[in-house]
Amino acid sequence: MPLFAHAARGARLAVRRAQGARFTTSWRTYATSTRNSTPRTVAVKKASTGTNASASTTAKDANNSKEVDPLQGAADVPETYELDVEGLPEAVASASTTSFPTPQSAFVGELLPGSDPVATDWSRSYHGLSSQAFSKEIADVLLAPIDERDIEIKPDGLIYLPEIKYRRILNKAFGPGGWGLAPRTETNVGPRVVSREYALVCMGRLVAIARGEQEYFDPSGIPTATEACKSNALMRCCKDLGVASELWDPRFIREFKEKHCVEIWGEHITTKKKKRLWRRKDQPKLDYPYRE
Structure with missing residues (x-):
């Protein structure tokens, strides 16, 4: 092939590469294309009209077309709330502000778990011991x-x-x-x-x-x-x-036995063994298992 023919063919291939066109060689075919990447967009769901989030409502009033971050304003939520009772019925307002005193009838640590909060655990408590004499x-x-x-x-x-x-x-x-x-x-x-x-x-x-x-x-x-x-x-x-x-007084015990009791000999019905036993004088004689 003449030299000028090779030069012309090389020029045509260079033009096709620059234009991204399909070109062919003697043994393999190539295809080039230009890739354009599009940045991904994140769709944020707008807050519903029924929510009470103050941050979302304020942003919507300022610019309806502006999307609001749902986490915006979360740090501004107060930890405690105070109930505004102005304008409420008297019964509702009094019920909202009434405080109930804690019972003081039992000591700390003496309450039965899971039971009445005023019940005392008598397995451990000494509540009221020697606090006051009876009437x-x-x-x-x-x-x-x-x-x-x-x-x-x-x-x-x-x-x-x-x-x-x-x-x-x-x-x-x-x-x-x-x-x-x-x-x-x-x-x-x-x-x-x-x-x-x-x-x-x-x-x-x-x-x-x-x-x-x-x-x-x-x-x-x-x-x-x-x-x-x-x-x-x-x-x-x-x-x-x-x-x-009186039952713990030795003198009373001796006097009671002497006055109301008698000591007798009793014989066991089975073994025939004799033993000294006591009974009241006004009671009948022993019959079982010892017999007088």
Whole structure:
């Protein structure tokens, strides 16, 4: 091919490259194009007319065509709000401004979780202990002498007052519902003894704490022993109130036994063993398991 033909062909190829046109060689075809990138636009949703955002409303009034950033003005929102009660009905205004006092009947840390906010946790509390003496009318009932006809004696010689007598005295002094026993510990079940600590609460005040205990001889008797240890704790708590305090006086015990009781020989029905036992003089003779 002549030299001028090569030069002409090279000139035509240069013009086509400059114009971005399609050109062809002897073995491969190329295509060039110019890429134009368009910046992405972010569409912002305008605030609805029903919102109460002060920043969006102000921007809309200033320029309806101007888009507002939904986060604009978030830092200007006050942390606390004050209710404007002017123009409201009197009943609504008073309800909005009324404050309710917090009950002060219980100490901090003595409230039962998830229960009545004024209830006292008597498993830990000592609320009202020795804060004030009971009235003279209540004291006269609690300290009244015990009727000797109500006193019982066990075969081993221990004198006692039946539990129902303690309950009657407390009901007479404080009224039914004016006193109660509150457990302070879990029930402790030993190999032969069941025990639990109770608090005697009268008129909303703790007055005494005692541990009741009761023996049992078979696992099936544990429920009964649990109830019996409650009665034992009641009897011990009543000592602090002066109820039946004579039963703890050694002189009274000796005089009562000499006056109202008798010691006899009893023979066991099965083993035929004899043993010294006690009973009241006005009670019938023993018949089981010992017989006179």
